Amino acid sequence: MRRPPALPNQPGPPFNAPAARRFRAALGMGPEHVAYDLQASYGMPYATPELVLAWEGGKLVPTSPELTALAGVLWCTPGELIGRPRTLREHRIARDLAPEDVAAALGLGLLPYLQLEEDEEWRGTDRLTATLADFLRLSLPDVIALTGKEEQLAELLRGAVTTTRRQPYVRQVCKLIPLDKRLIEHTLDGLHDSYQAQLATTLSWDDYTATNRIQKLGEDFLAGIVMHFWNTVEKGTS
CATH class of the missing domain: 1.10.260 (434 Repressor (Amino-terminal Domain))
Known part of the structure; x- marks a missing residue:
């Protein structure tokens, strides 16, 4: 039996495929056991070992009802099978x-x-x-992402770590996020130092290798700038 399509306005939530594999392995179950339980206990006659493996391999994302059923089979909560929630x-x-x-x-x-x-x-x-x-x-990072402010925050942070004039960015981040100004200043200073340290690690390489390595390190750091920001904030408040 074919798998029913998801409703257009009901896409599956972000799925943590490695977590699903870990839970299944911890229970000593094979894909065929998971598929059988989905069929027998959750009314999913189309569930097959191939579908389970497709979920675990990231080729397909379970719909919300499927994820809830899978969590039941794997004796975990749906939240434990979801990547970072955003909506x-x-x-x-x-x-x-x-x-x-x-x-x-x-x-x-x-x-x-x-x-x-x-x-x-x-x-x-x-x-x-x-x-x-x-x-x-919800944590403050959750609220910022939920309200659609995360990309604006990322843009401000990228500007702050790549310039020596951080005060304008401090003011703008303060307007965006309800955190103490001194904490934000300290956090942006720390991020700037971390970013520069990333770039300085390649100075002993030959020119060509260093240039490419610097570019890659800088891109990686800036791509994860929001995560770096919240991690630094957490350290500053602990």
């Missing part, structure tokens, strides 16, 4: 909550809430955002 819907699924639960917490009807889930970015009011963050136990 409202992904955060809800990661916490194994029904839409009705989150809607009730926000004081919204189900249909208005589901309309909010359709958006790629959360556009609720400050009050709703605070309520949502508390109910879903």
